[in-house]
Amino acid sequence: GAVVSQHPSRVICKSGTSVKIECRSLDFQATTMFWYRQFPKQSLMLMATSNEGSKATYEQGVEKDKFLINHASLTLSTLTVTSAHPEDSSFYICSARGAFNQPQHFGDGTRLSIL
Amino acid sequence: GNSVTQMEGPVTLSEEAFLTINCTYTATGYPSLFWYVQYPGEGLQLLLKATKADDKGSNKGFEATYRKETTSFHLEKGSVQVSDSAVYFCALSDRYNNNDMRFGAGTRLTVKP
Numbered sequence: 128g129a130v131v132s133q134h135p136s137r138v139i140c141k142s143g144t145s146v147k148i149e150c151r152s153l154d155f156q157a158t159t160m161f162w163y164r165q166f167p168k169q170s171l172m173l174m175a176t177s178n179e180g181s182k183a184t185y186e187q188g189v190e191k192d193k194f195l196i197n198h199a200s201l202t203l204s205t206l207t208v209t210s211a212h213p214e215d216s217s218f219y220i221c222s223a224r225g226a227f228n229q230p231q232h233f234g235d236g237t238r239l240s241i242l
Numbered sequence: 243g244n245s246v247t248q249m250e251g252p253v254t255l256s257e258e259a260f261l262t263i264n265c266t267y268t269a270t271g272y273p274s275l276f277w278y279v280q281y282p283g284e285g286l287q288l289l290l291k292a293t294k295a296d297d298k299g300s301n302k303g304f305e306a307t308y309r310k311e312t313t314s315f316h317l318e319k320g321s322v323q324v325s326d327s328a329v330y331f332c333a334l335s336d337r338y339n340n341n342d343m344r345f346g347a348g349t350r351l352t353v354k355p
Contacts, residue, residue, distance in 0.1 A: 133285065161343070170331065170347045171286075220285050222343075230276060230335070231343055233285040 130154050131223050133234025141242055142213060148206045148237045150221030157223035160204035161231060162196060165218040177204055211241045244269045248332045248346030255322055255353050263317040263349045265306075265332035273334040275299075275308050275315040280329045280348070289317075289330070322353045 130153040138146050150160060159178050163171040177183035177198035185191050193215075195207040204223075208215055218238050222231040249264040267273065274293045278286040290299030295310035304319045315332060332346040 131285075168350075170345050173342070176342065222286075230274070230288055230291055232288065233278070235285040236283075238283075 131157075131221065131232045131234045133221050133237055135237060136235060137238045137240075139240045139242065140211065143210055144241075146208045146211055146239060148208075148219055148221070148239075150204045150206070150223065150234050152202045152223040152225075152232070155223075155225045156201040157204070157225060158201065159224045160198055161222045161224070162194070162204075162206050163220045163222070165220060165236070167218075171220060174206075208239065211239070213241045215239065216241045244273065244334060244336050244344050246332050246334055246344050246346040249349055250347070251349040251351065253349060253351045255351070257324055257353055257355050258321045259353075261317070261319040261322045261326075261351070263330055263332075263351070265315045265317065265346060267313050267315065267332075267334050269313075269334055269336050271336045273336040275306070276333040276335065276343075277304070277306055277315070277317050278331040278333060278345075280331065282328075286331065322351070324353045324355055327351055327353045 132151045134149045162174045165171050174189045175183045175185045177196050179198050179201050183196035198204040218236050220236040222233045224231045245268045247266050276291045277289040279289045280286050290301040292299040292308035298307045306315050306317045329348045329350045331348045333343050335343045
């Protein structure tokens with residue numbers, strides 16, 4: 128089946144550091160990629176949607192300058208959390224979709240801990 | 243807007259018990275419906291899906307039927323195992339809304355031996 132690889136799986140860093148998370152579709156071309164944030168014991172909150180070669184569309188309340196998204200190719204999207212602070216600590220999950228009517232396939236998530 | 247309402251958990255069952263997790267939806271168009279499973283510390287895995295009314299999705303002993311008349315997509319399994327312990331998310335994707343996916347709140351299932 129479709130495979131999405133997310134890296135790193137866990138990051139622990141100091142406040143003020145910028146952290147980049149990669150999301151790759153390994154065996155299909157991902158026209159659209161999605162970035163979610165999940166708080167403990169809660170559902171997924173969509174942060175942004177990105178189409179290859181276009182600027183990401185952010186959900187209301189998500190800071191564009193804080194969460195930089197790049198989707199430069201059909202197999203790779205990156206999320207950069209700039210100048211991370213403890214309140215940015217969370218579980219971030221990406222997903223990718225090929226054709227418009229296909230389901231999303233999810234990465235294994237990245238647990239980000241800011242000290 | 244589109245939304246998914248899912249049975250609140252947590253749900254605790256003994257091994258071999260019957261499982262039902264309720265899910266209802268609200269959508270303006272003709273959504274596709276999904277169940278995803280999330281094991282501890284991992285991302286989401288697609289469990290099953292149904293793309294039109296009366297379709298039944300099934301996988302690994304789980305099944306769910308797309309009921310348009312009751313706007314429901316309840317997840318069922320006849321005999322759960324300890325390895326089924328996870329969080330289950332109901333979701334919909336509406337092609338008239340850019341196919342953006344909306345998730346329910348998730349239901350945590352714990353199966354005890």
